[in-house]
Amino acid sequence: xxxPYLSLSLDMDNQWSYMKIHGEEGWESxxxxxxxxxxxxxxxxxxxxxxxxxxxxxQDATFERNHKYLRDIAxxxxxxxxxxxxxxxxxxxYSREEMTAEIDKAHNIIEKVTGKAPTGFRGPGFSWSxxxxxxxxxxxxxxxASTLPTVIGPLARLYYFSTSNLSKEEKEDRKEIFGxxxxxxxxxxxxLWKTKKNQQLLELPVTTMPVFRIPFHLSYLLYISxxxxxxxxxxxxxxxxxxxxxxxxxxxxxxxLDLIGGDQISSLAFFPGMNISSDRxxxxxxxxxxxxGTHFTLTDMNGHVESIxxxxxxxxxxxxxx
Numbered sequence: 046x047x048x049p050y051l052s053l054s055l056d057m058d059n060q061w062s063y064m065k066i067h068g069e070e071g072w073e074s075x076x077x078x079x080x081x082x083x084x085x086x087x088x089x090x091x092x093x094x095x096x097x098x099x100x101x102x103x104q105d106a107t108f109e110r111n112h113k114y115l116r117d118i119a120x121x122x123x124x125x126x127x128x129x130x131x132x133x134x135x136x137x138x139y140s141r142e143e144m145t146a147e148i149d150k151a152h153n154i155i156e157k158v159t160g161k162a163p164t165g166f167r168g169p170g171f172s173w174s175x176x177x178x179x180x181x182x183x184x185x186x187x188x189x190a191s192t193l194p195t196v197i198g199p200l201a202r203l204y205y206f207s208t209s210n211l212s213k214e215e216k217e218d219r220k221e222i223f224g225x226x227x228x229x230x231x232x233x234x235x236x237l238w239k240t241k242k243n244q245q246l247l248e249l250p251v252t253t254m255p256v257f258r259i260p261f262h263l264s265y266l267l268y269i270s271x272x273x274x275x276x277x278x279x280x281x282x283x284x285x286x287x288x289x290x291x292x293x294x295x296x297x298x299x300x301x302l303d304l305i306g307g308d309q310i311s312s313l314a315f316f317p318g319m320n321i322s323s324d325r326x327x328x329x330x331x332x333x334x335x336x337x338g339t340h341f342t343l344t345d346m347n348g349h350v351e352s353i354x355x356x357x358x359x360x361x362x363x364x365x366x367x
Contacts, residue, residue, distance in 0.1 A: 047342065048340065048341050048342045049289075049292070049294045049340075049341055049342065050294045050341060050342050050344055050348070050349045050352050051294060051295045051296075051297055051337055051340075051341035051342065051343055051344070051349075052098070052249070052294075052295070052296045052297065052343075052344055052345060052346045052348065052349035052350075053095065053097040053098070053297050053299065053343055053344070053345065054097060054098040054099075054100060054126065054167070054190065054296065054297075054298060054299065054345070054346050055086070055097055055098070055099050055100065055298075055299040055300065055301070056100045056128055056167060056169075056298070056299070056300055057099050057100060057101045057102060057105070057128060057301065058102065058128075058132065058169075058300060058301060059075075059077050059078065059079060059102060059105050059301075060076045060077055060078045060310070060312060060313060061073075061074075061075045061076050061077065061104075062102060062132045062169075063302070063313055063316060064076070064313075065132070066134070067315070067316070068212070069315075075104065075105075075108065076312070077105065077108070077110065077111060078301070078305075078310050078312075078313075079105065079111050079114040079115070080110075080114060081305070081309055081310065082301050082304075082305055082310075083114035083115075083117055083118060084114075084117075085304065085305055085309070085323070086301070086304055086305075087117060087118065087121050089304060089327055089330065089331075090121075090123075091121070092331075093331065093334055095334065095343060096122055096123055096124065096344070096345050096348075097123055097124070097299070097345050098123065098124040098125070098126050098165070098345040098346035098347065099118050099123055099124070099125060099126065100126040100127065100128035100165075100166075100167045100190075101115060101118075101125060101126070101127070101128055101151075101155050101159070101163075102128045102129060102130070102131075102132045102151070102169075103127070103128075103129065103130035103131075103150055103151030103152075103154050103155055104130055104131055104132065106151075106154040106155050106157070106158040106159075107154055111158075112158050115155075115158050115159050116158065116159060116160070118159065119159040119160055119161050123345065124161075124345035124346055124347045124348075125155060125159050125161040125162075125163055126163050126164075126165045126166065126167060126190070126346060127148065127151050127152055127155060127163040127165070127166045127167075127186075128151070128166075128167055128168075128169065129147055129148075129151055129166075129168065129169050130147050130148075130150045130151035130154075131147070132169040133169060133172075134169050134170030134172055135172065136168050136169060136170075136172040136173075136174075136177065137168070137172040137173055137174040137177065138174075139174075139176065139177075140176070141176055141179075141180070144174075144176050144177055144180045145180050145183075148166070148177075148180050148181065148184060149184070152184065163186070164185075164186055164187045164188070164347065164350075165186060165187060165188045165189070165190055165249075165346050165347070165350065166181055166186055166188075166189050166190065166191065167189070167190045167191050168189075168191035171191055171192065171193040171251070172191065173189065173191035173192060175240070175241075177189070177191070178238050178240055178246055179240045179241065179242070179244075181246055182238075182240050182242070182244035182245070182246045183242075183244070186246065187246075187247060187350055187354075188246065188247040188248065188249050188346070188350050189238070189246055189247070189248050189249070190248075190249045190250070190251065190296065190346065192228070192231055192248060192250040192251065193228070193250065193251045193253065193260070194228060194229055194230070194231040194232065194233050194250050194251075194253050194258055195228065195229050195253045195258050195259060195260050196228075196229030196230075196258045196259070229253075229258040230258075231250065232248075232250065233250060233252065233253065233255060233258075233291075233293060234250075234293055234294075235247060235248060235249050235250070235294075235353050235359065236248050236359060237359050247350060247353065247354065247359070249296050249346065249349065249350060249353070250296065251296055251298045252288070252293060252295035252296050252297065254283070254284045254287055255284075255287040255288060255290075255291040255293050256287055256291075257287075261280065261281060261284040262297060262298035262299070263297070263298070263299050263300070263303040263329075263330065263333065264298075264300055264302075264303055264318065265280075266280065266281060266329065266333060267303060267318050267321060267326065267329060268317070268318060270321075270329055271318075271321070274329075277329075278332075278336070281333060281336060282336075285336070285337070285340050289340065294341070294349070294353075295337075295341065296346070296349065297337065302316060302318060302319060303318075303326060303330065304323070304326050304327060304330055305323045305326065306318075306319055306320070306321050306322045306323040306325070306326055307319035307320060308322050308323055309323050
């Protein structure tokens with residue numbers, strides 16, 4: 046029997062978006078590390094013979110200096126997704142008109158630069174709304190991947206606020222980033238949204254550990270590895286075991302800073318985990334991929350979505366609520 050699927054995706058948050066999220070001055074000039082990160086990550090993925098989905102922020106595609114690197118991703122055979130245009134974590138508050146403009150603007154520039162039209166979307170900071178789903182469905186998107194069913198969202202937000210330089214007003218704008226405790230009880234397996242127009246859109250949540258609903262994407266594994274590599278592998282093994290017994294086919298999330306350290310991106314040395322060298326991060330990534338690859342068929346989001354829809358057994362349809 047073939048192994049169940051596991052999709053790999055990387056949210057292409059650039060240097061400016063990390064600075065913006067952290068409240069650092071100078072983000073408005075849109076500093077970029079794509080010239081360093083993209084060759085680095087493509088080399089690592091090529092060594093592992095992996096194809097993944099890159100969720101690209103539209104703003105980055107407006108700068109000619111980034112075009113080569115974004116095209117390199119597509120030309121290497123990787124899937125392309127839409128990660129919004131300006132990477133606002135309060136995307137869920139947008140009006141219908143604002144949301145349509147945001148999605149269209151990002152979609153059009155990403156397709157123009159990469160040559161690939163996105164068919165999937167992930168909201169920055171896991172933000173989503175019924176309005177977003179309606180706009181995506183109207184535009185013909187196949188899936189959304191913005192939900193993170195975890196109970197620790199409020200704790201992650203508290204840590205984020207305590208380590209940032211955000212003003213009181215900026216914290217208010219971001220008051221729902223990483224979601225609510227109740228989000229931990231959202232569906233973990235793929236399901237269909239049903240919009241007001243009776244359109245359907247597949248939701249492929251970022252997988253958290255079944256039963257416990259705590260994250261196990263690479264950022265968390267790196268954090269645990271700082272305590273103990275053995276503890277990290279135990280944590281991952283438990284997550285794999287629970288996914289298999291619950292028949293959960295994971296959607297595994299990556300971020301740029303999961304694969305590159307402060308030794309190469311010194312301007313972001315203040316971010317958690319940047320004290321880990323790039324070589325060690327790559328070593329951990331390869332170790333995690335080897336372990337996941339023994340239990341799952343590793344693929345990009347598009348391949349995973351096609352497999353889910355081909356089976357045609359998604360019976361649960363959810364009506365989105367504010």
